[in-house]
Amino acid sequence: MSPNDKANELLFGNGDELPSNHSTNPHITELSSAIGRRQVLAGGVALGALAFLGSAMPGITEAAEPAAHGLQKAPFKRRSKLPFSAVATTRADTITVPAGYRATAFIPWGTPLTGGYPAYLEDGSNSAQDQAEQLGMHHDGMHFFPIDAQQRGKNSQHGLLVLNHEYIDVPLLHPNGATLVAGKRSSAEEVRKEINAHGVSVVEVRRGLAGQWSVLPSARNRRITGATPMQIGGPARGHALLQTRHSPQGTASRGTLNNCSNGFTPWGTYLTCEENWAGYFASADADLPRELSRYGLRSNSRYGWDHLAGDEFERFNATRKAATAQDDYRNEPNHFGWIVEIDPFAPESTPVKRTALGRFAHEGLVFAPVKAGRPIVCYSGDDSQNEYIYKYVSRDKYRPGRSDGRLLDEGTLYVARFDANGKGQWLALDIHDPQFQAACTAAGVSFADQGEVLINTRLAADIAGATKMDRPEWGAVNPDNGEVYFTLTNNSSRTTADAANPRSPNPYGHIIRWRELSKNYASRHFAWSLFMLAGTEADSIGPNGQPLTADNRLASPDGLWFDEEGRLWIQTDMSGSQLNSGPFGNNQMLVAEPRTGELKRFLVGPLGAEVTGIAATPDFRTLFVNIQHPGEGSTPNNLLSTWPDGPGKRPRSATVIITREDGRRLL
Numbered sequence: 001m002s003p004n005d006k007a008n009e010l011l012f013g014n015g016d017e018l019p020s021n022h023s024t025n026p027h028i029t030e031l032s033s034a035i036g037r038r039q040v041l042a043g044g045v046a047l048g049a050l051a052f053l054g055s056a057m058p059g060i061t062e063a064a065e066p067a068a069h070g071l072q073k074a075p076f077k078r079r080s081k082l083p084f085s086a087v088a089t090t091r092a093d094t095i096t097v098p099a100g101y102r103a104t105a106f107i108p109w110g111t112p113l114t115g116g117y118p119a120y121l122e123d124g125s126n127s128a129q130d131q132a133e134q135l136g137m138h139h140d141g142m143h144f145f146p147i148d149a150q151q152r153g154k155n156s157q158h159g160l161l162v163l164n165h166e167y168i169d170v171p172l173l174h175p176n177g178a179t180l181v182a183g184k185r186s187s188a189e190e191v192r193k194e195i196n197a198h199g200v201s202v203v204e205v206r207r208g209l210a211g212q213w214s215v216l217p218s219a220r221n222r223r224i225t226g227a228t229p230m231q232i233g234g235p236a237r238g239h240a241l242l243q244t245r246h247s248p249q250g251t252a253s254r255g256t257l258n259n260c261s262n263g264f265t266p267w268g269t270y271l272t273c274e275e276n277w278a279g280y281f282a283s284a285d286a287d288l289p290r291e292l293s294r295y296g297l298r299s300n301s302r303y304g305w306d307h308l309a310g311d312e313f314e315r316f317n318a319t320r321k322a323a324t325a326q327d328d329y330r331n332e333p334n335h336f337g338w339i340v341e342i343d344p345f346a347p348e349s350t351p352v353k354r355t356a357l358g359r360f361a362h363e364g365l366v367f368a369p370v371k372a373g374r375p376i377v378c379y380s381g382d383d384s385q386n387e388y389i390y391k392y393v394s395r396d397k398y399r400p401g402r403s404d405g406r407l408l409d410e411g412t413l414y415v416a417r418f419d420a421n422g423k424g425q426w427l428a429l430d431i432h433d434p435q436f437q438a439a440c441t442a443a444g445v446s447f448a449d450q451g452e453v454l455i456n457t458r459l460a461a462d463i464a465g466a467t468k469m470d471r472p473e474w475g476a477v478n479p480d481n482g483e484v485y486f487t488l489t490n491n492s493s494r495t496t497a498d499a500a501n502p503r504s505p506n507p508y509g510h511i512i513r514w515r516e517l518s519k520n521y522a523s524r525h526f527a528w529s530l531f532m533l534a535g536t537e538a539d540s541i542g543p544n545g546q547p548l549t550a551d552n553r554l555a556s557p558d559g560l561w562f563d564e565e566g567r568l569w570i571q572t573d574m575s576g577s578q579l580n581s582g583p584f585g586n587n588q589m590l591v592a593e594p595r596t597g598e599l600k601r602f603l604v605g606p607l608g609a610e611v612t613g614i615a616a617t618p619d620f621r622t623l624f625v626n627i628q629h630p631g632e633g634s635t636p637n638n639l640l641s642t643w644p645d646g647p648g649k650r651p652r653s654a655t656v657i658i659t660r661e662d663g664r665r666l667l
């Protein structure tokens with residue numbers, strides 16, 4: 001290990017944030033009988049007795065929703081809808097898929113994309129400008145837009161693949177890691193390269209006659225980075241807490257960071273979600289304001305970008321230095337934690353941060369099915385320990401062909417309270433809502449306006465009485481019955497189990513689901529149940545009510561996606577000892593059939609990688625899946641994976657194209 005390797009290891013963690021919810025709003029402590037029942041069951045003592053799987057959820061019969069009957073009629077129907085053989089767990093440094101399928105690496109980090117189309121240099125010596133014209137690092141959420149999507153077409157041969165680049169492995173991005181002088185970053189060129197390796201890529205792709213996909217040289221190809229100019233939209237636009245030296249009006253921003261999962265709108269735009277952004281900033285102030293402290297801002301930043309002089313780097317230092325907020329960057333962190341809308345078909349368009357969707361560690365955004373004349377409804381999880389699940393309902397109605405991103409600027413943000421009786425409530429975080437006003441008064445907290453509520457979304461949710469969850473990750477909506485599924489990846493800091501989070505602590509994670517009541521996604525009431533508890537054979541409950549088996553044991557569920565036929569695809573993000581010495585092998589992707597309770601492992605990723613991000617062509621003959629941070633923790637002198645380029649080569653995040661060897665639909 002070189003001195004730089006050592007310094008890099010000390011300076012750069014894996015990107016997950018420490019818990020910062022110190023609110024006193026309880027886990028569901030008053031509901032002890034149900035808690036006790038589920039605690040026992042989740043401990044592996046009486047697996048199968050818990051009637052939450054394959055049975056109707058509370059509220060389904062009274063809601064009398066026709067879609068509910070699919071679940072009630074056929075919970076134990078055993079017709080296999082998963083016609084492939086489960087892949088075994090493995091620690092092979094490759095992609096493993098079932099017999100009859102093919103997996104091909106595509107668009108790895110460094111693929112030339114725009115401008116001068118600079119070739120990827122294996123030794124990390126591409127410049128910062130090269131990186132701005134190449135695919136970024138650490139692929140995550142992704143969507144395929146058919147090239148004729150704006151005309152409501154379903155072209156499956158040609159489209160725009162849009163994907164996030166969540167974070168970076170500094171040791172691999174440069175020839176020999178970061179250059180440090182007295183423990184501080186000293187190279188502007190290196191830091192610019194790091195900023196440019198973040199963000200989003202828009203990639204025009206086409207399938208050739210022989211079936212292979214390729215990147216087209218195209219004016220639509222685009223890199224959005226941690227420095228791309230952005231606008232701020234919604235209620236917080238122009239807020240005093242968004243004023244900075246760069247934007248004294250609080251309306252403009254620079255870049256998007258730590259883009260984890262994603263969403264896509266009914267009007268054909270892409271949404272990228274800012275997750276663990278707090279670690280990019282540092283503040284030397286002892287008395288952090290609530291809009292920073294509640295998000296875990298610290299005195300040291302993850303990558304040390306704030307060490308450098310010059311406006312482009314000083315913005316990462318949120319210390320109060322000047323007389324007013326318009327003369328320093330105390331408010332720069334308030335420009336992050338949002339969902340950003342990007343029009344992939346308009347390469348000159350300015351991305352917009354949609355503040356009505358709230359400010360937290362946004363994992364992703366999933367839309368309920370839209371209906372003309374109804375508001376749009378979407379869901380987003382705050383992926384940090386003991387944080388919450390949110391829902392947004394637009395003020396205005398959806399009008400096909402006429403609606404656009406303004407629907408994301410005016411609406412109500414709610415946070416979920418999961419009650420132990422299987423019901424739940426959406427609590428409005430709205431300064432005009434009487435219940436929220438009363439909660440604020442009771443808590444002795446005040447907000448000047450709705451913009452301030454949204455900038456302090458976590459605090460607002462604490463006050464409203466939301467249920468602390470086990471790290472909400474992706475959501476997905478079942479096309480068969482409208483149920484919303486969410487992964488809760490794990491929670492090592494849970495000290496009190498509750499009905500919705502029944503393990504304390506929760507090392508393996510689980511999947512929860514709910515149905516909105518009153519046949520209305522905008523409803524304030526829902527009925528929920530647990531879909532599965534992940535874990536070992538000795539400590540798990542599968543979707544069929546039985547312990548998991550060698551064919552489907554998993555931990556730390558994260559990515560989640562329903563295909564059009566109602567099969568649920570689950571991706572895992574295990575790390576540390578769970579990944580390296582547990583019984584689960586490398587991270588994986590499984591497919592569940594909620595109608596039968598069947599669950600099978602479909603894919604195993606390479607060493608040290610997370611499997612995350614999933615998108616399909618409309619004909620379902622191509623599935624795109626992202627492999628993030630293979631060989632996590634590698635240095636140039638110690639490669640822990642060499643996927644996808646092979647022996648001696650630095651590992652690279654990449655998309656994997658999955659097809660059937662006979663060219664037919666995937667399932």
Ligand code: FEO
Nearest residue numbers: 260275363383473
């Ligand atoms: Fe970036 Fe919560 O995963």
Ligand code: CA
Nearest residue numbers: 260473558559
């Ligand atoms: Ca994730």
Ligand code: CA
Nearest residue numbers: 473489558573
């Ligand atoms: Ca994760």
